[in-house]
Amino acid sequence: MNLVSTRDARLRSSFRAAALGAAPLDGGLWVPALLSRWDDIPQLLDQPFAERSSEILARLLGGEWERSALDTLVQDAFDFPVPVTAVTAHAHVLELFHGPSLAFKDFGARFLARVVEATSTSERTVLTATSGDTGAAVAAAFRDRAGVRVAVLYPRGRVTPLQERQLACCGGNSRAFAVEGSFDDCQAMVRSCFADAVLASELGLMSANSINIGRLLAQMPYFFEGVARMREEHPGRDVVIAVPSGNFGNLCAGLYARALGLPVQTFVVATNSNRSVPDHLETGEYRPRPSVATHSSAMDVGAPSNWERIRHLHGDDIGALRMALRWGWCDDKATEQAMRTLHSHGYTSEPHAAVAWHVLEQNLRPGECGLFLGTAHPAKFLNMVEPLLGVRVPLPSSLSMLLDMPVRSEPIEVDAAELARRLRQPWGGLGD
Numbered sequence: 189m190n191l192v193s194t195r196d197a198r199l200r201s202s203f204r205a206a207a208l209g210a211a212p213l214d215g216g217l218w219v220p221a222l223l224s225r226w227d228d229i230p231q232l233l234d235q236p237f238a239e240r241s242s243e244i245l246a247r248l249l250g251g252e253w254e255r256s257a258l259d260t261l262v263q264d265a266f267d268f269p270v271p272v273t274a275v276t277a278h279a280h281v282l283e284l285f286h287g288p289s290l291a292f293k294d295f296g297a298r299f300l301a302r303v304v305e306a307t308s309t310s311e312r313t314v315l316t317a318t319s320g321d322t323g324a325a326v327a328a329a330f331r332d333r334a335g336v337r338v339a340v341l342y343p344r345g346r347v348t349p350l351q352e353r354q355l356a357c358c359g360g361n362s363r364a365f366a367v368e369g370s371f372d373d374c375q376a377m378v379r380s381c382f383a384d385a386v387l388a389s390e391l392g393l394m395s396a397n398s399i400n401i402g403r404l405l406a407q408m409p410y411f412f413e414g415v416a417r418m419r420e421e422h423p424g425r426d427v428v429i430a431v432p433s434g435n436f437g438n439l440c441a442g443l444y445a446r447a448l449g450l451p452v453q454t455f456v457v458a459t460n461s462n463r464s465v466p467d468h469l470e471t472g473e474y475r476p477r478p479s480v481a482t483h484s485s486a487m488d489v490g491a492p493s494n495w496e497r498i499r500h501l502h503g504d505d506i507g508a509l510r511m512a513l514r515w516g517w518c519d520d521k522a523t524e525q526a527m528r529t530l531h532s533h534g535y536t537s538e539p540h541a542a543v544a545w546h547v548l549e550q551n552l553r554p555g556e557c558g559l560f561l562g563t564a565h566p567a568k569f570l571n572m573v574e575p576l577l578g579v580r581v582p583l584p585s586s587l588s589m590l591l592d593m594p595v596r597s598e599p600i601e602v603d604a605a606e607l608a609r610r611l612r613q614p615w616g617g618l619g620d
């Protein structure tokens with residue numbers, strides 16, 4: 189797949205080089221040079237998820253990959269169910285949280301881990317800052333991948349106890365650093381390590397956040413699955429998809445799928461009180477700002493990096509963006525109410541999906557059917573879900589098994605030089 193930079197179409201990259209973490213030198217992001225429409229979408233939609241997903245990624249990456257190797261990679265990465273569940277008469281949920289870390293980030297992280305293992309010819313160190321879900325998915329996905337080590341930084345005391353266990357109980361090739369600071373401090377430490385060219389090349393540093401195009405492409409197949417199931421549930425009706433958004437990688441993947449011809453009437457941008465994007469669409473002015481803390485913490489992003497890709501896809505034209513999208517946002521109070529209403533319909537949800545459902549309801553028009561993305565398992569947020577709904581959320585085995593394991597994180601001050609020093613030391617002696 190040919191990629192170009194969002195800021196200068198003369199800068200080009202292959203998919204493999206971009207997935208290994210080499211960003212465009214102009215500070216932009218890699219995007220597909222061309223997404224041409226496929227004329228056999230109905231036949232594709234008739235295929236089972238696994239076959240269809242291989243076919244989609246083979247068409248996108250064909251020039252760079254042997255088909256049989258790609259098939260194996262895709263089957264291995266997406267080895268968990270992706271169900272669509274009815275919630276109300278008009279709305280269904282696409283549950284993306286049945287992978288090992290119980291959030292949709294498993295799709296991108298598991299695919300990217302296998303791409304890196306298959307592509308890289310030297311030792312790599314994945315360095316990632318996390319506010320919770322990304323670190324868990326990345327640590328799980330890269331565990332035991334040959335030639336790759338993982339370092340995850342998280343703000344001590346500011347992730348949930350379950351998330352901390354997901355990050356810090358992996359052992360093996362991964363290390364978790366508990367930073368005495370905020371998520372922004374963690375990101376700043378990571379950035380300064382990447383800025384150190386000597387360190388970066390010595391360790392083969394690469395990033396695994398959603399700026400990496402490898403993660404985004406892996407998220408396109410489940411939009412096809414959602415539309416395929418909705419066509420069975422509501423034949424002949426237009427499908428509207430609501431995406432709970434933070435860094436806007438998920439929405440970007442959906443828009444790429446639509447550019448290939450996937451029949452989606454429109455996408456609904458759904459954010460929490462971090463509403464830089466809904467405000468941009470409303471007022472025409474884009475003002476990114478510092479994030480505020482909400483119940484849907486994985487969406488607490490004030491300056492979403494993938495919005496640049498989405499603007500680029502629409503020629504940076506506000507009129508085109510407004511035609512392509514509907515939008516809305518939902519504060520914590522409305523999120524709680526949405527969770528209660530969903531529960532009264534018999535569906536136990538969590539704050540991120542509840543935001544999506546709430547904004548979907550406000551934007552669905554007569555004759556349409558709605559699909560919202562369930563991005564995390566309610567058990568990941570049980571400290572909030574259980575008291576609010578008065579229910580017990582059973583822990584899936586992938587979480588309950590962690591409860592007996594020791595948390596092996598390394599405390600560290602906000603000190604990038606100290607982080608660099610520790611990353612350079614041998615990675616043994618951490619047990620198992």
Ligand SMILES: *Cc1c(COP(=O)(O)O)cnc(C)c1O
Pocket residue numbers: 291292293321322398432433434435436437438439486487540563564
């Ligand atoms: C990361 C995350 C989001 C936001 O996804 P983006 O692709 O960054 O917009 C939403 N919900 C959950 C549970 C997440 O972990």
